[in-house]
Amino acid sequence: MNSNIEALYKIANKPVRKIIGLMSGTSFDGLDIALCEFSGSGLETRVKVINFVSKAYLPEFKEDLKSVFAKRIVDLEKLTLLNAYIGNYYAELILESLKDWDISPSDIDLIASHGQTIYHAPMQQREADAYSNATLQIGDGDHLAVKSGIITISDFRQKHVAAGCEGAPLSVYGDYLLFSDPNENRIMLNIGGISNFTFLPAAYSTEFFSSDVGPGNTLMDQFVQLNYPGKYFDQDAAIASSGKVNHQLLDALFDHDFFRSAYLKTTGPELFSLSYLNDAIHRSGLQGLSNEDIMATLATFTAKAIVKAITFCVEGKGAYEIYISGGGMHNPLLTGIIEEMLGKKLKFSSDLGIEPDAKEAVLFALLANEAVSGGKTDFGKHPGVPSISMGKVSFPQ
Numbered sequence: 001m002n003s004n005i006e007a008l009y010k011i012a013n014k015p016v017r018k019i020i021g022l023m024s025g026t027s028f029d030g031l032d033i034a035l036c037e038f039s040g041s042g043l044e045t046r047v048k049v050i051n052f053v054s055k056a057y058l059p060e061f062k063e064d065l066k067s068v069f070a071k072r073i074v075d076l077e078k079l080t081l082l083n084a085y086i087g088n089y090y091a092e093l094i095l096e097s098l099k100d101w102d103i104s105p106s107d108i109d110l111i112a113s114h115g116q117t118i119y120h121a122p123m124q125q126r127e128a129d130a131y132s133n134a135t136l137q138i139g140d141g142d143h144l145a146v147k148s149g150i151i152t153i154s155d156f157r158q159k160h161v162a163a164g165c166e167g168a169p170l171s172v173y174g175d176y177l178l179f180s181d182p183n184e185n186r187i188m189l190n191i192g193g194i195s196n197f198t199f200l201p202a203a204y205s206t207e208f209f210s211s212d213v214g215p216g217n218t219l220m221d222q223f224v225q226l227n228y229p230g231k232y233f234d235q236d237a238a239i240a241s242s243g244k245v246n247h248q249l250l251d252a253l254f255d256h257d258f259f260r261s262a263y264l265k266t267t268g269p270e271l272f273s274l275s276y277l278n279d280a281i282h283r284s285g286l287q288g289l290s291n292e293d294i295m296a297t298l299a300t301f302t303a304k305a306i307v308k309a310i311t312f313c314v315e316g317k318g319a320y321e322i323y324i325s326g327g328g329m330h331n332p333l334l335t336g337i338i339e340e341m342l343g344k345k346l347k348f349s350s351d352l353g354i355e356p357d358a359k360e361a362v363l364f365a366l367l368a369n370e371a372v373s374g375g376k377t378d379f380g381k382h383p384g385v386p387s388i389s390m391g392k393v394s395f396p397q
Contacts, residue, residue: 004395008151011109012372015039018050020150021365022090022113024139026193026269027221027233027327028065030056031090033097034361035108041374043204045177045366051101052358055093062232069118070269079118079138086116087143094148105149112368112391113154114360115139120268122166124261135167141394153368153391163386166266169196172210172385173370174363177377179352180204185320187310188349190360191328193218194268195306199314206380211264211313214305215272216328220298222274227291237333240299243292252280253301263313264384302328303337310342325349325356367391 001009011017016039023032035051057065068074068082090113098105115137122133141154157167175188175198186200198210220240221233234240256276258267277298281287314320324346328334339346349356370377371391379385 004151004397007395008372008393011151014109017109017369017373018107019110019112019365019368020094020108021361021363021368022094022111023361023364024114024116025327025360026069026117027217028057028062028069029232029327030054031093032358032361033094034358034365035097035101035103036362036365038366038369038373041370042377043177043180045369045374047178047354047362047366049354049358049362051097051103052355052361053097053100054357055097061089065116070273071119083138083140084143086139087141088147090139091144091147094150108150110365110368110372111144111148111150111152111154112156112364113139113141113144113152114156114364115154117268120168120266120270122266124265125258125267125271133161133164133166135161141392145394145396149396151396152394153371154394155392156364156367156390158392159388159390160386163388165384165386168266169198169210169212170367170390171196171360171363172198172208173379174366175200175210176208176379176385177366177370178354178363179323179349180208185314185318187314187320187322189306189310189322189324189326189346191216191302191306191324191326191331191334192360193221194272195302195326195328196266197306197310199317199320201317206378207382208380208385209264209313209382210384211309212266213263213309214258214267215298215302216326217302217331218269219272219274219277220295220302220331222269223277223291223294223298226274233327234295234331237299237331239292240295240331241333243290243294243296245300246284246286246289246293246297248284249280249286249289249294249297250301250304252284253277253297254305255280255283259305259308263309296333299331299333300337303334303341306338307341321347323347323349323352325359329356 145152
């Protein structure tokens with residue numbers, strides 16, 4: 001037996017596996033690193049988060065990512081170089097974190113890397129063509145494995161696309177396995193660059209589902225970065241809170257086929273870009289609108305899209321609780337609007353044992369655990385959640 005396969009076999013049969021989950025979102029804040037201990041698999045999965053850190057990216061690296069992100073035309077050499085560079089950079093950040101935690105890399109069984117999403121191209125977001133759904137994440141798993149010395153599982157989204165889906169949201173798998181409850185209907189709401197939620201009916205029903213619903217932080221972040229040099233987001237919603245919602249612009253923002261198309265669906269900053277905003281402003285004849293009023297309107301746009309989706313998708317399904325995660329949970333204006341519109345207090349995934357800032361990194365670690373030790377769960381027959389094993393294995397030698 002090849003020594004690499006033998007090592008993977010031994011890991012798969014361990015009673016407890018130490019897996020590092022990595023997540024880097026579309027806001028380019030930094031790399032989330034969650035060191036987890038897993039036992040079991042499927043609905044018997046048990047996870048303990050041992051350590052978590054979010055390693056901030058250097059400003060120049062953020063600019064490099066922005067130069068190739070969500071653009072139809074990019075510098076192909078830069079993209080190629082970044083694919084290798086990010087794999088090595090992630091490894092350096094992991095080794096630095098392990099040193100801080102006084103943990104040897106040899107004690108880690110697996111790395112689970114989401115990679116950095118560069119472009120998301122579902123069919124429903126394009127004009128008719130000969131191509132299927134597609135999505136691209138960079139940050140090469142082989143570079144990460146060789147540099148860290150740890151077996152790496154990466155590029156999870158491609159199997160989902162190959163199975164006829166859109167490559168997102170993948171959080172539905174972990175949400176179902178970790179957060180389903182016998183007695184409570186739950187909505188796991190994530191507000192990252194894009195907003196999505198998973199609905200988990202009580203009693204471990206396989207009638208769960210997940211969907212993107214529209215922008216999260218992406219439009220607000222892009223607008224801040226353009227108009228407030230040195231800022232990457234609206235800290236504590238200070239800008240948006242000083243403005244007033246313009247309902248004419250709000251209506252124009254909702255006037256798009258995405259909001260008329262059926263759930264379940266995915267999207268990305270490729271659609272919800274500054275061009276999307278500028279087009280809505282132009283159609284509204286509101287070129288003189290203040291930055292503060294635009295930000296207030298964007299916050300309301302994000303919140304209202306979330307509320308519309310939740311109320312439409314779970315109507316008639318009984319009472320439910322909402323558990324929030326993602327960067328948007330730190331925006332008090334955004335969360336306040338959602339709570340007011342729903343008449344419901346938002347809870348946090350920490351109420352269920354997983355810190356919200358770490359949740360996405362933990363869920364990708366879970367996908368790696370399933371890749372080596374699971375794969376037996378039947379997720380039902382509904383669209384978007386095929387019963388598949390995801391992730392590509394890269395060995396350090």
